[in-house]
Amino acid sequence: MNRTALTRAALLAASIVLVSGAPAGAQDAAPTALALGSKAPMATTKMKTASGKNVSIADVKGAKGTLVVFTCNACPYAKKWEERIVKLGNEAARKGIGVIAINANDPAVNATDDYANMVTRAKERSMKYAYALDATSDIARAFGATRTPEAFLFDAAGKLVYHGTVDDNCDDASAVKQPYLANAVWAVASGKAVPVAETRSIGCGIKFRAAKSAS
Amino acid sequence: MTQRPSLALRALGIALLGFTIGACAQKPEPAPAKTAEVRPLDPAMLAFLAVPPDSLGKVIAANAGSKGTLVNVWASWCQPCRYEFPEIVRLARAYEAQGLRVVFVSADFAEDLPNARAFLAEQGVDWPTYYKVGDDQAFINALDPKWTGALPGSFVFDAQGVLRDSWEGKATYAAFEKRVRPVLSLPALPDST
Numbered sequence: 526m527n528r529t530a531l532t533r534a535a536l537l538a539a540s541i542v543l544v545s546g547a548p549a550g551a552q553d554a555a556p557t558a559l560a561l562g563s564k565a566p567m568a569t570t571k572m573k574t575a576s577g578k579n580v581s582i583a584d585v586k587g588a589k590g591t592l593v594v595f596t597c598n599a600c601p602y603a604k605k606w607e608e609r610i611v612k613l614g615n616e617a618a619r620k621g622i623g624v625i626a627i628n629a630n631d632p633a634v635n636a637t638d639d640y641a642n643m644v645t646r647a648k649e650r651s652m653k654y655a656y657a658l659d660a661t662s663d664i665a666r667a668f669g670a671t672r673t674p675e676a677f678l679f680d681a682a683g684k685l686v687y688h689g690t691v692d693d694n695c696d697d698a699s700a701v702k703q704p705y706l707a708n709a710v711w712a713v714a715s716g717k718a719v720p721v722a723e724t725r726s727i728g729c730g731i732k733f734r735a736a737k738s739a740s
Numbered sequence: 741m742t743q744r745p746s747l748a749l750r751a752l753g754i755a756l757l758g759f760t761i762g763a764c765a766q767k768p769e770p771a772p773a774k775t776a777e778v779r780p781l782d783p784a785m786l787a788f789l790a791v792p793p794d795s796l797g798k799v800i801a802a803n804a805g806s807k808g809t810l811v812n813v814w815a816s817w818c819q820p821c822r823y824e825f826p827e828i829v830r831l832a833r834a835y836e837a838q839g840l841r842v843v844f845v846s847a848d849f850a851e852d853l854p855n856a857r858a859f860l861a862e863q864g865v866d867w868p869t870y871y872k873v874g875d876d877q878a879f880i881n882a883l884d885p886k887w888t889g890a891l892p893g894s895f896v897f898d899a900q901g902v903l904r905d906s907w908e909g910k911a912t913y914a915a916f917e918k919r920v921r922p923v924l925s926l927p928a929l930p931d932s933t
Contacts, residue, residue, distance in 0.1 A: 558888070601815075601817055601849065601852075605849070634819065635819065671888040671889075671890040671908065672888060672889055672890035672891075690876070690889075693875060693876070693877070695849075695876070696849050696850065724877060725876065725877055725880050725887075725888060725889045726876040726877065726880075726889050727813075727847045727872075727876050727879070727880070727889045727891065728889050728890055728891070729818060729890070729891055730818075730820060730890040730891055730892070730908060730909055731890070
């Protein structure tokens with residue numbers, strides 16, 4: 526191929542490359558979630574809770590471990606699993622596992638996710654642990670959480686040992702075969718290894734507020 | 741000796757010419773539908789089929805004559821899903837001739853399936869769609885092991901049923917369009933943003 530033809534081909538290729546661009550709009554799959562072994566990010570950031578206190582993840586840290594559950598008021602998955610989460614959370618709190626539920630959703634998207642409804646829900650369900658408001662959605666962002674409900678369990682040394690869902694059957698509590706989160710919590714409470722460390726389920730995307738980043 | 745135009749001008753001319761020729765050689769571009777002309781349907785007449793995780797691959801592969809498949813996982817109560825839904829329907833119609841097949845999979849619970857069906861009917865979806873049954877993790881892995889499970893989830897498969905792109909969260913028509921064109925062997929559109 527002579528030089529002119531080669532130049533033309535190169536220029537044509539360059540022009541095609543120049544007009545294509547990165548896709549706009551949608552967020553790419555799987556923002557990096559917290560890796561196993563990590564410490565809880567933003568652990569000292571205070572959040573307002575349904576009981577009116579200001580509490581951080583570090584404040585609720587338990588002697589045996591700490592359970593952080595991203596959840597909300599509106600999501601049907603969160604609602605179906607709520608009774609199980611509350612039961613587990615209340616029991617875990619008695620066994621030395623600190624528990625905190627965090628709502629990172631923007632109530633502008635769904636008013637049911639506002640603070641007033643958090644207060645109501647915590648009372649209705651008799652939550653014996655903090656139900657906290659992530660007012661900037663930054664804590665959820667720092668964890669790499671993407672959906673509700675999504676659980677992060679830390680051991681006595683503060684290292685992430687379980688990340689994922691509550692169990693294998695959102696719709697029917699009586700048909701659960703794998704109570705993943707309960708198994709993980711009891712393993713941590715007795716200082717044992719967590720049998721299944723990472724699981725997934727369908728859930729509502731977290732309704733993040735816009736990030737106010739300086740970069 | 742004739743005065744030759746500068747190399748820069750010639751390069752620009754050649755690039756523009758090449759691009760124009762390339763563009764003209766394609767099938768006519770689908771005209772983006774301005775307002776979706778939606779013909780609501782009778783919910784009872786819709787083909788709305790259960791799909792267990794191990795059948796998903798078959799659904800994606802059953803693509804006779806199509807070049808690419810967009811799978812969108814949604815739910816009737818999911819606001820971002822409902823928001824982007826008409827855009828995807830518009831895309832399906834606009835790119836059908838270009839070989840795009842859209843597979844909607846509802847992740848609704850059993851008690852909400854009537855709502856899902858009603859929504860599909862409202863949106864005028866006159867081709868078969870599906871609803872998920874069975875284990876969540878198996879379902880996620882059958883589509884994209886990297887998907888966190890957050891709704892809505894969108895997945896682009898090529899003619900061989902190989903996953904080529906995926907994302908979660910709602911998207912615009914323009915974003916969907918940009919991400920399906922590659923499997924349809926269509927050149928990228930000029931970036932309008």
